[in-house]
Amino acid sequence: MQRTHLVGVGVGPGDPQLVTLAAATALQQADVVLVPATEKSGDGPGRAEQIVRAVAPAARIERIGFAMREQGRSARRQESWQAAAEAALTHFADGLTTIAMATIGDPAVYSTFSYLAGTVRAALPAVEVSWIPGITAMQALAAASGTPLVEGNEVLALAPATLGAEGLGPVLDAADSVCVYKGGRQLGMVREALAERGRDGIVGSEVSLPEEHLASLDDLDQDTRTGYFSAVLSTPSRTSIGGSL
Incomplete structure (x- = not known):
């Protein structure tokens, strides 16, 4: 069985210069980087995507819709988490081994990554999950x-x-x-x-x-x-x- 790796990457508050070396390396090495596409970003790149493009220009980026205006575990937010999880699982099924999700700030602080990781791990128990902290x-x-x-x-x-x-x-x-x-x-x-x-x-x-x-x-x-x-x-x-x- 191939090794699969899901990594939550904290990309800091906005300035690409505040992205850590570890985060930049993870973004550059990932097969695909998932980024949130929110109501505010519309059809354009959101803040996380802009940071990723600055520190990892060659990264393969995929936007995932997130309902940031919703709170808690609303139906729309759960749909967002499920969509992100399905995207990651599809890429793993297609043979990719490392999927990253870029999160503003830190992936352990009010981040959607924990929900994504839990959903992916439930469907793919062997997946390795890691977290790269970011400046909050x-x-x-x-x-x-x-x-x-x-x-x-x-x-x-x-x-x-x-x-x-x-x-x-x-x-x-x-x-x-x-x-x-x-x-x-x-x-x-x-x-x-x-x-x-x-x-x-x-x-x-x-x-x-x-x-x-x-x-x-x-x-x-x-x-x-x-x-x-x-x-x-x-x-x-x-x-x-x-x-x-």
Whole structure:
């Protein structure tokens, strides 16, 4: 039986220069690289595909539709995972041995790769699955703003804004530093939850890219919304160290 290998490759937050050497090598060596095609990217290349093309120009790329606007295990999201799994299984059946999936950030952090890997492994138990970590938006935002994530005995938490106020509140109460993903339409809720606790936050969108924008959450209009690729970082009061905020 031929060896089959499925690898989740974290390609970082956006800047191709933030792709690790291990990730670039895996993308270059894969028989096929699966990339998410989302509602936002339409018929054009999505962010992951753009990064892959920059670091592995000769890679064979296949787009897989993903319903990024859906949350949790909705029917549309499960259809996306199944489509990705079927694409990988088809390539393995055709004799290819190494299939990679490129994921923004890290494949172990709010990534579709874990669902893909589980579905493929259920159909093909002998498949070898590996993960190549990538730089997360949380790390990129901390670096861009010159804000240490944690110091000493401080506690760090990562949470999605989709928890809502009731879910996010206990996280803010328990952790010294909190990074909130998937703010977008719920930025107002995040702002209120922080303000109730006397906390501010830095909101970053398109971090690491030329269109990067950083701002204090308190400085934004109440109705401001950010895109999918945005994050809010709230840490203990510190002076920014060399960031661009």
